[in-house]
Amino acid sequence: MTNKADLVNLVAARTEQTKTDVAEVVDALIETIVDSVVEGKKVSILGFGSFESRERSARQGLNPKTGEKIAIPAKHVPAFTAGKQFKDRVQTESAKPKGKKK
Numbered sequence: 001m002t003n004k005a006d007l008v009n010l011v012a013a014r015t016e017q018t019k020t021d022v023a024e025v026v027d028a029l030i031e032t033i034v035d036s037v038v039e040g041k042k043v044s045i046l047g048f049g050s051f052e053s054r055e056r057s058a059r060q061g062l063n064p065k066t067g068e069k070i071a072i073p074a075k076h077v078p079a080f081t082a083g084k085q086f087k088d089r090v091q092t093e094s095a096k097p098k099g100k101k102k
Contacts, residue, residue, distance in 0.1 A: 037078055047085040054079045 002010070002028065012022040036043045037053050044050040058074040082090075 047083055047084070049082040049086055050080065051080050053077070070083055 008019055008023045008026055011017075012019045015022065033043050033051050037051050040053060042050055042052040044089070052077045056075050056077055059072050061068070061070050061072045063070050
């Protein structure tokens with residue numbers, strides 16, 4: 001698993017930028033994407049994917065403890081759709097044989 005700190009370290013190593021500068025850019029990127037999606041805009045990054053807000057309809061569910069029916073209200077949820085290049089790369093790389101883990 002790669003977390004945000006790992007991502008910052010990897011990008012800093014690839015770009016030879018400081019971790020502080022890369023962390024600022026990563027934070028700004030994430031904040032900008034979130035702000036845009038909250039405003040109802042779709043954010044598309046060619047070759048990577050798109051972020052958008054989707055509406056979930058109100059529906060009935062069941063309380064798992066009691067089995068009682070409950071009303072689940074409508075809400076907006078964030079959604080990510082991977083782009084074609086991203087999907088193709090995952091498919092190609094996932095099909096390659098992996099080395100044995102020690």
